[in-house]
Amino acid sequence: MTKAVAKQKNSSFWERNRKSEGYLLKKTIMSIALKICRFILLFGMCFMILQPIFNKISVSFMEERDLYNPMVIAIPEHFTTENYRLAAELMAYSKSVVNSLVVSFTIAVLQISVCTLVGYGFARFNFPLKKFWFACVLMVVLVPPQTISTSLHLHFRFFDVLGIFKAVTGNSINLRGSVLPYYLMSAGCMGLKNGLYIYMIRQFFRNIPMELEEAAYVDGCGTLKTFLRIMLPDATPILTSCFLFSFVWQWTDGFYSKLFLGNVRLVSTSLSRIVDSLASYLQRLQGTTVTPTVGLVDCIMSTGTLMIIIPVLILYLFAQRGFVESLSSSGIKM
Amino acid sequence: MKKQKNKLAGLQRRKAIAGYIFISPFIVGFLVFMVKPFFQSLYMSFCTVEVGAGNFEPIWKGLDNYIRAFRIDPEFTRLLTEEVSRMVIDSLAIMVFSFFVALILNQKFKGRALVRAIFFLPVILSSGVILGLETDNSLMAQVQVAIEENTTGMSITAAVENILRTAGVGVRAFETVFEIIDNIYNIAISSGIQIIIFLSGLQTISTSMYEAADIEGCTKWESLWKITFPMISSMFLVNWIYTIIDFCMRSDNEVIEKITKVMVEQINYGFSSAMTWIYFLIVIAFVGITSFFISKGVYYYD
Numbered sequence: 001m002t003k004a005v006a007k008q009k010n011s012s013f014w015e016r017n018r019k020s021e022g023y024l025l026k027k028t029i030m031s032i033a034l035k036i037c038r039f040i041l042l043f044g045m046c047f048m049i050l051q052p053i054f055n056k057i058s059v060s061f062m063e064e065r066d067l068y069n070p071m072v073i074a075i076p077e078h079f080t081t082e083n084y085r086l087a088a089e090l091m092a093y094s095k096s097v098v099n100s101l102v103v104s105f106t107i108a109v110l111q112i113s114v115c116t117l118v119g120y121g122f123a124r125f126n127f128p129l130k131k132f133w134f135a136c137v138l139m140v141v142l143v144p145p146q147t148i149s150t151s152l153h154l155h156f157r158f159f160d161v162l163g164i165f166k167a168v169t170g171n172s173i174n175l176r177g178s179v180l181p182y183y184l185m186s187a188g189c190m191g192l193k194n195g196l197y198i199y200m201i202r203q204f205f206r207n208i209p210m211e212l213e214e215a216a217y218v219d220g221c222g223t224l225k226t227f228l229r230i231m232l233p234d235a236t237p238i239l240t241s242c243f244l245f246s247f248v249w250q251w252t253d254g255f256y257s258k259l260f261l262g263n264v265r266l267v268s269t270s271l272s273r274i275v276d277s278l279a280s281y282l283q284r285l286q287g288t289t290v291t292p293t294v295g296l297v298d299c300i301m302s303t304g305t306l307m308i309i310i311p312v313l314i315l316y317l318f319a320q321r322g323f324v325e326s327l328s329s330s331g332i333k334m
Numbered sequence: 335m336k337k338q339k340n341k342l343a344g345l346q347r348r349k350a351i352a353g354y355i356f357i358s359p360f361i362v363g364f365l366v367f368m369v370k371p372f373f374q375s376l377y378m379s380f381c382t383v384e385v386g387a388g389n390f391e392p393i394w395k396g397l398d399n400y401i402r403a404f405r406i407d408p409e410f411t412r413l414l415t416e417e418v419s420r421m422v423i424d425s426l427a428i429m430v431f432s433f434f435v436a437l438i439l440n441q442k443f444k445g446r447a448l449v450r451a452i453f454f455l456p457v458i459l460s461s462g463v464i465l466g467l468e469t470d471n472s473l474m475a476q477v478q479v480a481i482e483e484n485t486t487g488m489s490i491t492a493a494v495e496n497i498l499r500t501a502g503v504g505v506r507a508f509e510t511v512f513e514i515i516d517n518i519y520n521i522a523i524s525s526g527i528q529i530i531i532f533l534s535g536l537q538t539i540s541t542s543m544y545e546a547a548d549i550e551g552c553t554k555w556e557s558l559w560k561i562t563f564p565m566i567s568s569m570f571l572v573n574w575i576y577t578i579i580d581f582c583m584r585s586d587n588e589v590i591e592k593i594t595k596v597m598v599e600q601i602n603y604g605f606s607s608a609m610t611w612i613y614f615l616i617v618i619a620f621v622g623i624t625s626f627f628i629s630k631g632v633y634y635y636d
Contacts (some may be wrong), residue, residue, distance in 0.1 A: 038438060046452045047434070053459070056469055081342060114359045121356025125349050136364055142575075142621070143372070144582045145592050147614045151371035151378060154385075154603060188363015198360070223352045248458045255583070258594075271464070305464055310457055320451050323458070 007319045019136065053309070056302040067295040072110055083303040090277045091270040091304055097311070100251060100267045108246035110186045111194055112239060118189055119201030119228060124213065141195035149259060156181040156260065159328045182260045192253055204238040205231065222263065240322045274304045373528075379607035392604070399608030409592060410609060418616060424521060425577045427514045432525040432573065438534035457526035491515075524580065528573045535569035536562070562632040571628050578621050584615075585630045587611050 017024040054074075059067070062076040069077065087093070122134055145153050185191055189198060208231065216226040232239075257269050270277075275292070278300055282290050292300075316323065363501055379399055381392035403410050405484075498508045514521070539562065547557045580585070589609070597606040 015609070035443070038441075038443065039505035041451050042438065045522060046449060048519055049452055049456060052519075118357045118360040122354050125353025125356065126346070127353040130353070133361065136368075137360065140364065140426050142370060142579060142618070144579065144614065144617070145367070146593060147581070147610045148368065148371040148375055149594075149597070151607070152367070153372055153597065154378075154383070174452075186365065189357060189360045189368050190363045190367040223349075248413070252464055258598075281452035309459055309464070316455070316458055318453075320454075321456065 016276070037261050048103055053306075056306045058305040059299060060306050062299060064293065064295045064299060067298060083299050084307070086281075087274070087300050087307060090281060090300065091267065091307070092265055093267075093307060096265040096267045096270050099265055101311075103264065103266060104247050104250040106238040107182065107186050107191065108243050111189075111191050112197065112243045114187060114189055115194055115197040115242070116201055116232075116235070116239060119198045120231060121206050122198070122202045122232075123205035137198050139195075140190065141193075141199065145255060149255075152181075153259060169172065179260075179264055182256060185260075192246075192249055192256055197246065200242060201235070201238060204235055205206075208234055217295050235306050240319075244315070244319055244322050248315070251312055252308070271304050272309050274301060349443055369502035375607045376611065378604050379611050381604050385601060385603070393618075395446065395604070399605050400612070402605060403609050403612060412591075413588045413592055414613065414616070417587060417613075418620075421578060421581050421617075423510065423514065424517070424524075425574065425581060427517070427521045428528060429523045429573060431518075431521050433532055433570075435525070436529050436536060437558075439529065440533060440536045452520075453529055454526050456523035460523045482615040524577075524584070527580070528577060531573050531576070532566065532569055535566035539565045542549050565631045568634065569634055575621055575625055575626055578617065582617055 013024070058076065060073045061079055062072070063078040063079070063080050063082070064325070066076050066078055071077075118137075122137070143196065176293055182191070186194070189195075212230060213226055213233075216230045217230045252268055253267050257266050258272075268326065275297055278292050279290070282292055378394060380394060382395050382398070384391045384393060386616075425458065434455060441444065495508075495512055499505060507585055541566075543561055544557055546562060552560070582590075586588075590613075593606045593609050593613075596602050596609070
């Protein structure tokens, strides 16, 4: 029965092909060839992106001698979890993960709530000099933080509010190394890529119809209440994705962390120091100055990187929609 | 009549005040953490900064730091030219790559969500410190050497490269292309956001436009250039600016590394400010000039 149907279908295909003078066949072959090409291309590129992660996973389970063995490429000959133990010890893993979680989470919440206020202000109110201030936002996006890093460094090293502290204690406060400066900067929308968040949130609020807000005003809602009750619930997708970005970028950020949070153990800073800590660990172990071998450094480094990636990766797996979909649907326009 | 007008003005004023209250965090932050450090670092770049116990004191030195950056420091000019040329080539490659990938990912096929997720993965995984570690991965280099030894140095790409090199025509151009191809991993991992921006642009183009073109006998190739390209040309501008800025902030940028080293280890604030300003001015000039030319070609539909 099915064969007959298939045959009929088949014959009708050839018949249709004959009627269209070979056009149908040509088109079908073309589309199949395109599909195959696309598959190969995408597969190759996906592999290229994922390969370093796979490589790190396999290296992290290897002993050092496996790395020197040309026979061993992906599957370790001497399976070990020693690398994880050592890397965790070197990075003070549990402590720095907790620190990083707390810092990234609070910073992300602070940044996004402030950026939402500012973005809403830019999108929905008319006030004098609005264009000028928005140009300032664009400038914040454009100026690399490195340009002002020197001065910020000094600013917080000799921190003072209008000379009050100097008058009282005779000395300014050295805020470098504490967490406070970074929170202050985040509260002022000057954290990592905050201009970008303001821009995206403003873009989102601009697309919400004006009538919604006007109806709320007519019904006697105040400005703040309208914002909290009407606008915020609508903006959940863009806020989620901004929050996720803020969290993740803060998690891996090295620049601000090194500049301001030097004394707080964060995963990002301890990862960038892991080679040095390995050297000093070996020195303590053996009593003499030794430079760790290339293989060992690689083992530890890929294990450390992996251990830092894993929490973010889990977050990404669960919140993938939050990252990608809301961004591509809301649309970023100039 | 007059009273009513006043009332309206009052409402507008109230709204203006509310607007200012909403953006006040930004204004405060901008003035304190942006404007002040911005001009301070400009000033410091003309000075030698003496750091004392309780304070710091800039001493005016004129153009000394700038002269030092260009004429005395052995590394800076080399790093600067290297980074700027890398920025130009890489940004161009990123634009082409992300546009191409966005075109593919906009089509309908099985597993599209998975592929999108994978392409977007580098945005979160290869940011910040992880990127810096990735670049000097000596193990990968070792593996590469091992593979090359085993395959006696012959692969299809190498053969093609050799043929093109000995062809004698446009060798310099080919070298640049080879460089980009060798660098394809770096380009792929730094084009996540750009792909998303292009995708969001592609989704705003209405399908009726393609249908109309199709009925009129327009091939896919023609409609790519006549419809898709103009419709998302504004995205090219956004992406171009974003790519360059993103490139400046990457942690594996050697100029930035040099600046941080001078600032944190040698505690030479004046010199490091001067270097940052040189770099910043070059980048801004580049962004300004190129986006001026790109914006001339941008087509706005509405």
